[in-house]
Amino acid sequence: MRVAIAGAGNVGRSIASELLANGHDVLLIDKETKAIKAASVPEAEWLLADACELSMLEEAALDRCNVVIAATGDDKVNLVVSLLAKTEFGVPRVVARVNHPRNEWMFNESWGVDVSVSTPRIMSALVEEAVSVGDLVRLFSFRQGEANLVELTLPVDSPIVGTAVADVAWPIDTSLVSIIRGKHVHSPMPDLPLESGDELLFVAAPEREKQLEQLLSPHEA
Numbered sequence: 001m002r003v004a005i006a007g008a009g010n011v012g013r014s015i016a017s018e019l020l021a022n023g024h025d026v027l028l029i030d031k032e033t034k035a036i037k038a039a040s041v042p043e044a045e046w047l048l049a050d051a052c053e054l055s056m057l058e059e060a061a062l063d064r065c066n067v068v069i070a071a072t073g074d075d076k077v078n079l080v081v082s083l084l085a086k087t088e089f090g091v092p093r094v095v096a097r098v099n100h101p102r103n104e105w106m107f108n109e110s111w112g113v114d115v116s117v118s119t120p121r122i123m124s125a126l127v128e129e130a131v132s133v134g135d136l137v138r139l140f141s142f143r144q145g146e147a148n149l150v151e152l153t154l155p156v157d158s159p160i161v162g163t164a165v166a167d168v169a170w171p172i173d174t175s176l177v178s179i180i181r182g183k184h185v186h187s188p189m190p191d192l193p194l195e196s197g198d199e200l201l202f203v204a205a206p207e208r209e210k211q212l213e214q215l216l217s218p219h220e221a
Helices: 009-022 054-059 075-087 101-106 118-129 204-217
Strands: 002-006 025-030 046-047 065-069 093-098 115-118 137-142 147-153 175-179 185-186 199-204
Touching: 002 009, 002 075, 009 025, 054 075, 065 075, 075 093, 075 101, 093 101, 101 115, 147 204, 199 204
Parallel strands: 002 025, 002 065, 025 046, 065 093, 093 115
Antiparallel strands: 137 147, 147 199, 175 185, 175 199
């Protein structure tokens, strides 16, 4: 898979290193000379260019990329790169970094963004996930919010504690994908009984989240 990353700062270089380790081809693009640190990620291709300029993106051959990642520290730049990648070059998958939460609403398909990654939102979700019991925590959104990855830690007085997975009347448009119990990760086998303290991971439609929380938490009943 060929991936172009706009923004060769710490974030862009870290993403590039991970993708290269997984066997992908990576092109790093940045308009700042000081950001071109080829020795830091020698396996990547490097291009000194303004990723907001159509001619520069043509030089980068974005039409040959499977994925474009807009990873600069400027939300306006990330939106422009995403829009150009999608509309001018037909890139199948565009991922964009959101730097400021107030701009998150713009990072959608109208701007060519398939997946937006908001660092502040992820950090707050991880904090909530670490300290919340009985409350549904949204960890990640897929495809413009059509489905979310959500987590809930079962409290001791949850009505489904002791019930086998197959015997729970799960809401439609939800899927239990994993159960984390202590140091172990369990597949949600039909006959596996649920225990208090289990961390349940679901992929769920946004409109089903409240229903799911009501099912799992006694204080929501």
